[in-house]
Amino acid sequence: MKRIILLVLATSFSIISGLAFAYPTKPITIIVPQAPGGTNDIVGRVVAQRLGEQMKASVIVENKPGAGGNIGTQYVANGSKDGYTLLMTISSAQAINPALYKNPGFDPVNDFIPLAMIGSVPNVLVVNPNFPAKNLDEFLKLVKSKPPETYQYASAGNGTLNHLLGEMLNQSYGISLQHIPYKGVAPALNDLLGGQVQIAFASLPSVLQYINSQKLIALGVSSPKRSPILPDVPSISEKVPGFSGSLWIGLFAPKGTPKPVVDKLQKEMQLTLANPELREKLQASGVELVNMTPTEFAKQLQDDIARWAKIVKTSGASLD
Template identity: 65%
Template sequence: MTSHQLIRRTLCAALLGLCGGGAALASDYPAKPITLIVPQNAGGTNDIVARIVGQRLGETLKGTVVVENRVGAGGNIGTQLAARANKDGYTLLMTISSSQAINPAVYKSPGFDPVKDFVPIALVGSVPNVLVVTPGFAAKNLDDFLKLVKAKPGVYQYASAGNGTLNHLLGEMLNSMGGLEIQHIPYKGVAPALTDVIGGQVPMAFASLPSVLGYLKSGRLLALGVSSPQRSPALPEVPAIGEKVPGYAGTLWVGLFAPRGVPAEVERRLGEAMASVLQHGDTRAALSAQGVELASATPAQFAALLQEDIARWGKLVKSSGAKID
C-alpha cells in the first residue's frame, strides 16, 4: 500500500467515524441517567405528571430518569437550563403551556425561544383549570355565581399563581367574555393562592385540576366550573364554563421537549418510547386519576399546537396588559 493510499484510507475512516458517531452514540442511548427538568415546584401539576411519566420512560428505555425541579421566574429558569444543556438527549424538559406558550409574551426577556430552542417529543395530555370557591361562598353553582358577580362589579377577587399565568389569564378571559369585573390577586405560586382561598382571605381562584382535586374531595373547596371545552371526566358533575359563557375555553397542556439539536436517532427513540409510555395501562390510569386527559398527537401536531397557543395567549396577554420585566 502506497503512502497516498494509506492517507486516503485513514481519512475515509475518520470521516466515517464522524458521520456515524451520532448514530453509534444513539444506539447505546441511554448509557447514563437522563435528567428531566421540571421548571415548576414539586407537587404541582407538571411535577406530578413528570414523576409518573418519568418512571415509566426510564423502564421503557431500560435506563434511569431523574426528575429535577429547577424553579424560578415563572418557569423560565428551568427552561433556560434545558435550552442550554448538551444536545445529547440526557437533559430533557417536561413543561406546561403557561411556561412555554405564555411566558414569551409576559416576560420582556424570558431567556429562551420556545420554538427555536426546543424540539417537541410528545404531548402528554391536557388539564382543565377549575374555578373554585370556599364552601361558604354565597353562590353554590355556576349560574348563581355569574349572576352574583355580574350584579356586583369590582366587589369580588380571584387568586392566581401569579401575573401572566394561565389561571390569571383565564380570569381575565372570564371578565371579558362574561361581562364581569372580578379583581385579580396574584400570588407566588398556586399553593399560597389556594391556602388563602381555603382560609377565606380571597373568595375564589382558578387552579389546575390536579392541584385542587384533594381539596375538592375533602370538601375544603367547591368547584363551580372547569375551563375545558367539555366537562372533565374527573369531575363529570361540574359544568364547563363554556356552557354558560359561549366560546370560553382554555386548558393547560403538559409535554416533553428536548433541546433542539439532539441526534435524530435519539429524538426518534424518545418519541417511540413516549408513545409506548402513554399507551401503558398503569400510566394512563395514574394520569387519569389526576384529572389529566391524555392526548393523541404526533410531534408535528404538538409543534402546531404550540404555535397556535403562542399566538392565542399572546393576544390575551397584550389586551390584559400583563407584563413582567
C-alpha cells in the same frame, strides 16, 4: 483532502450512532420549570417513573421554578444537548410566556424539539366553602352585582394560565375580579383552603383531592366540554359563550440533541404513554390523554403561541 473529510464524517457518524446505541448510560433528568405540587410536577413524576421502567434507566425530576417557568426552560435550552436533560413543561410557559415577557430568554420553537404531547388538563373555577355562591349561576350573578374588585382570585403567578383565565372571565362577562398572584400553585392553594382568598382557577389535578374531600367547591371547568372526572360540574362556556382555555403538558429536548437520541426518546415515550396502568393513573387525576405525533405537537405549539399572543395583548398583561 477528500479522504480526510470522508474519514472525519464517518468517524462523527460512528460516534453519534454509538451514542444512540448506548443511550442512556447515566440518569436522565427531566426539568420541571414550575414549583412542586402543581399539575406539571404531578404528571412529570408519574411519567418519569414509567419512562424509567420502560427504558430500564433512572429518570429523575428536578424542579427549577421561577419567572413563570422561564428559569427552568432557559436552563434546558442552554444546557447539555445529549439527551440527559429534558424539559417537561406546560402550555402557559411554552406558548404564553413569549408574548408575556419582553425577553423570556428562550425561543419556544427554535430552541426545542417536541418529543411527546402527554395530555391536556382543564382548569377549574373553585371557591372556598365559606364563599356565598355554591354553583356557577350563583357565582356569576353575585360577582356581577358587586362593585369592581369586591372579590379576589388567586393564581400561581402573573401571566400563568390561571391568571389569564381570570382576566378572560372579567372581559367575557363584564366583571372585575381582583388578581392576587402567588409564587406557585402550592401557596395559592394554601391560602384558598385557609380562606385568606376565596376564589381561584386551578388545574384539575392540583385541586381534585380538595374537591372530592369538599374542602373546595368546583363551580365550572375551563374546557369547552365537561370533564369526565367532574361530570356534574358545568363548562364555563355553558354560561359564558366562547370561554375556553385548557393546559397541555409536553416533553421536549433541547435543539441540537442528536437525531438518533431524539428518535429513541420519541419512540420510548410512545410506548410509555401506551401503558394501560399509566393511562388509567393520568386519567384518574384529570389529565385527558392526547394522541398526537411530535410533528402535530410542533404545529399545536405554533398555533397556541399565535392564539395566546392575541389574548395577552387584549388583557394588557406584560412582565419584564
